[in-house]
Amino acid sequence: MRYISTRGQAPALNFEDVLLAGLATDGGLYVPENLPRFTQEEIASWAGLPYHELAFQVMRPFVAGSIPDADFKQILGETYAAFEHKSVAPLRQLGANEWVLELFHGPTLAFKDFALQLLGRLLDYFLLKRGERVVIMGATSGDTGSAAIEGCRRCENVDIFILHPHQRVSDVQRRQMTTILGENIHNIAIEGNFDDCQEMVKASFADQGFLKGTRLVAVNSINWARIMAQIVYYFHAALQLGGPARSMAFSVPTGNFGDIFAGYLARNMGLPISQLIVATNRNDILHRFMSGNQYDKDTLHPSLSPSMDIMVSSNFERLLFDLHGRNGSLVAQLMSTFKETGKLSVDNERWTEARRLFDSLAVDDDSTCETITKVYEDCGELLDPHTAIGVRAARECRRSMSTPMITLGTAHPVKFPEAVLKAAVDIEPELPAHLTDLFDREERCTVLPNHLRDVQQFVAAHGNRGRPL
Numbered sequence: 001m002r003y004i005s006t007r008g009q010a011p012a013l014n015f016e017d018v019l020l021a022g023l024a025t026d027g028g029l030y031v032p033e034n035l036p037r038f039t040q041e042e043i044a045s046w047a048g049l050p051y052h053e054l055a056f057q058v059m060r061p062f063v064a065g066s067i068p069d070a071d072f073k074q075i076l077g078e079t080y081a082a083f084e085h086k087s088v089a090p091l092r093q094l095g096a097n098e099w100v101l102e103l104f105h106g107p108t109l110a111f112k113d114f115a116l117q118l119l120g121r122l123l124d125y126f127l128l129k130r131g132e133r134v135v136i137m138g139a140t141s142g143d144t145g146s147a148a149i150e151g152c153r154r155c156e157n158v159d160i161f162i163l164h165p166h167q168r169v170s171d172v173q174r175r176q177m178t179t180i181l182g183e184n185i186h187n188i189a190i191e192g193n194f195d196d197c198q199e200m201v202k203a204s205f206a207d208q209g210f211l212k213g214t215r216l217v218a219v220n221s222i223n224w225a226r227i228m229a230q231i232v233y234y235f236h237a238a239l240q241l242g243g244p245a246r247s248m249a250f251s252v253p254t255g256n257f258g259d260i261f262a263g264y265l266a267r268n269m270g271l272p273i274s275q276l277i278v279a280t281n282r283n284d285i286l287h288r289f290m291s292g293n294q295y296d297k298d299t300l301h302p303s304l305s306p307s308m309d310i311m312v313s314s315n316f317e318r319l320l321f322d323l324h325g326r327n328g329s330l331v332a333q334l335m336s337t338f339k340e341t342g343k344l345s346v347d348n349e350r351w352t353e354a355r356r357l358f359d360s361l362a363v364d365d366d367s368t369c370e371t372i373t374k375v376y377e378d379c380g381e382l383l384d385p386h387t388a389i390g391v392r393a394a395r396e397c398r399r400s401m402s403t404p405m406i407t408l409g410t411a412h413p414v415k416f417p418e419a420v421l422k423a424a425v426d427i428e429p430e431l432p433a434h435l436t437d438l439f440d441r442e443e444r445c446t447v448l449p450n451h452l453r454d455v456q457q458f459v460a461a462h463g464n465r466g467r468p469l
């Protein structure tokens with residue numbers, strides 16, 4: 001399998017090199033040159049497979065040529081054994097033909113574990129073979145950071161730097177990152193917002209001189225391997241509810257457009273999906289694009305769903321690439337206009353196509369809390385605020401009552417006590433056994449100003465097991 005850049009100018013890479021990259025050298029994101037497509041019979045034959053075996057079937061074409069089947073199977077077996085629930089991603093029924101796919105039974109209680117538990121193992125696999133040491137830089141609004149640290153903490157050849165917006169992640173999220181101590185683990189709190197953190201990571205890919213020749217690797221969803229692993233659970237959910245013989249609808253709490261892009265790919269790979277709903281919080285650039293063809297930057301507002309406090313949405317570029325017939329020059333022009341003006345719109349035909357592919361809704365904090373309360377009162381399921389946004393959008397945008405509607409349950413409510421408290425439900429979620437002492441653990445974190453140079457100097461000074469590069 002070969003991967004090409006959405007801006008058309010960077011060299012095509014194989015899976016191993018794409019995993020060990022971040023942004024392409026032309027600033028684009030990598031996508032498969034040809035998407036695999038499965039027949040309905042093939043998909044149907046996977047019913048009842050354990051999660052790691054289904055993952056092998058779905059992801060095998062993407063890693064072809066880079067990992068022998070036996071090694072990939074072993075890595076997947078180990079990856080999904082780290083999840084608490086025997087189904088790995090169980091479905092919970094909320095109402096008539098209405099479900100939540102619980103993606104928070106991994107070690108850090110969010111959907112990011114599905115890809116980052118795998119990514120850490122894949123990095124170890126390739127880096128040990130190559131005898132190479134790399135630096136990881138990641139930006140987080142709370143969940144990617146802890147999942148990346150947890151996924152990579154035992155990697156022998158990795159130094160990891162995670163940037164989060166200072167005082168804009170929940171206490172549980174922060175502590176899940178800052179209490180993992182190790183000479184190769186570095187948490188940096190940036191005096192800015194998530195977009196500032198993400199921009200610094202992307203700028204570092206564009207200019208890697210400060211790394212003195214050490215390779216820079218991404219753990220955010222700009223890394224193709226993240227998207228690849230997130231495709232699997234769409235198949236897993238559909239197969240449990242009678243797919244592919246019947247089609248499904250999915251509602252996806254959305255920020256960086258990675259998780260829903262994985263659903264869009266699952267549909268293009270042959271899984272019958274009749275509706276995909278983009279559910280945002282009040283930071284609604286994606287909803288403004290889907291509903292009015294205006295992908296315009298706005299002020300980023302802190303919300304009760306902090307992990308989705310994102311304005312510039314990385315994977316939107318991957319969609320633009322498809323909408324523009326995979327023409328990299330057109331995408332490069334659009335992205336350059338967006339960089340200069342903070343605004344982007346597409347021609348009417350392409351926008352109509354985007355609207356055919358996705359429905360969307362923006363949900364504010366009050367409606368988020370209302371939904372947490374209602375769902376808890378009606379069926380005893382306590383939603384986290386991100387999932388609640390998905391459920392709200394599912395209920396408001398649903399097109400057919402006879403099609404199963406599945407909302408991705410992206411995080412465990414215990415990570416967001418503020419929203420749960422505001423929703424005034426009579427239950428306080430408890431941290432699972434492996435995290436009960438989270439608030440007693442020592443924290444380590446460096447606060448830095450919102451300046452790229454300070455961050456790059458910090459990385460250069462600590463990038464070799466805490467010593468200078």
Ligand SMILES: Cc1ncc(COP(=O)(O)O)c(C=O)c1O
Nearest residue numbers: 143254255256257258259307410
């Ligand atoms: C809990 C949670 N829900 C939803 C999202 C949105 O996912 P994506 O960025 O892939 O759109 C994120 C992070 O971005 C998250 O942490």
Ligand SMILES: N[C@@H](CCOP(=O)(O)O)C(=O)O
Nearest residue numbers: 140141142143144220221307
């Ligand atoms: N919500 C994310 C933001 C980063 O998104 P990613 O999927 O591109 O890593 C977070 O919690 O960090």
